[in-house]
Amino acid sequence: MASISVRDVAARARVSVGTVSNVLNRPERVSSETVERVQNAIAELGFVRNDAARQLRAGSSRAMGLVVLDISNPFFSDLARGAQQAADDNGSVILLGNSDQDARREGFYLDLFEEQRVRGVLISPVGDVGERLSRLKARGIAAVLVDHRIPGSGFSSVSVDDVAGGQLAVEHLLSMGRRRIAFVGGPSTLHQFIDRLEGARLAVAAVPDATLEVLETESLTILEGRAAGDGIVGRAPADRPDAIFAANDLVALGLVQSFVMGNGLAIPEEIAIVGYDDIDFAGSAVVPITSVRQPSELIGRTAVELVIGEIDGTIEKGRDVVFQPELVIRATTTGPVTAL
Missing domain, CATH: 1.10.260 (434 Repressor (Amino-terminal Domain))
Structure with a gap:
């Protein structure tokens, strides 16, 4: 036919x-x-x-490309939901790419979105994407960094102050009288890891008798958190940290599983835990997890609004929107509080 x-x-x-x-x-x-x-x-x-033919005539499409680090992480799925809601409001659609923390996959999606002549690209990058985004910009494709900033790059961004978030998390643990702090997460090349660790170090540096141990993982997953927890349990009690700041909630969930379900360590009496992102699972864990909240859906929505604003000229390029984190206290840290 x-x-x-x-x-x-x-x-x-x-x-x-x-x-x-x-x-x-x-x-x-x-x-x-x-x-x-x-x-x-x-x-x-x-x-x-035939939308393909229409976009060839127009030189662009109704679509925007979104590249996230790990779609299995509820933070990024919530972020994508917020982006799609904002796109719907503006007659656009979101094409989603999951880099899975792989720079080659990230490059593949950027190439694909360029070929598709998308209106704009939103990206939470694995590594340095400045040159690639500059090429998109030269082609008339707006680009906005998500959950990341490149100061002085000229690219707009939407992020949370992760340094402040890391500091907030560890200051809370220190306020409980905990002094042997461990930071668990990785890999160390991720900017989220770097910034949150910097905040943790700032908090520990302000307390003379506090120490900070860094336990790097290969990825920010429940399995990696569980493996890190098993390693901590295998130590002599005096050599264990008395508090852990996990780089995200998935790692924190793995730690809780290891300590409570597998090894019987008391939380927070023996080890207190703070996670990051405040995903839905943090509040429904077997021991509800104290976490640093990021407004994930708002981040996605704001990123789309920046792209649209750059396209129609209502928002100046190179604008950085930085949200402040919020500490949500739950059972993994609700122990006695002592003054610093």
Whole structure:
């Protein structure tokens, strides 16, 4: 069966091809009676518009590309939901790419989105993407960094102050009288790891008898957290940390599983834990996890709004939006509090 064309719709509706085009793209220019007649013809014929051809003529599409580090992490799925909601409000769609913390996969998606002539790209990068984003910018494709900043780069960004978040988490642990702090997460190349660790170090440096041990993991997953927990349990009690700042909530969940379900360590009496992101699972864990909250959906929504603002000229390029983190206290740290 031959595909139905715009000419077929025009003939059925008894209007010009240009009128059909206006109904599809600029319906405000057409009378409501004509719009209804064309829409009826579309429904009767089963016409499906060729958006690929339309975007070739226009030079861009209605789509925006979003590249996240790990879609299995609820933080990024919530972020994607916020981005899609904002895109829906503006007649756009989100094409989602999961780099899985792999620079080659990240490059593949950036190439794909460039080929698709997307309106803009939102990216939480694995590594240095400045050169790639500059190429997109030269092609007229707006780019916004998500959960990351490159100061002085000229690219807009939406992020949370992770240094402040790391400091907030560890100051809370120190306020409980804990002094042997461990930071668990990784890999060390991730900017989230670097910034949160910097905040932890600032907090520990302010307390003379406090120490900070860094236990790097290969990724920020529950399994890696569980493995790190098993390693801690295998130490002599005097050699264990008395508090842990986990680089994200998935790692914190793995630690809780190791300590409580597998090895019977008391939380927070023997080891207190603070996670990061405040995903839904943090509050529903077997021991609800104290966490540093990021406004994940708001980050995604704001990133899309920056892209659209750059495209229509209402927002200046190179704008950095930085949200402040919030500590949510739950059972993994609700022990006695002592003054520093």
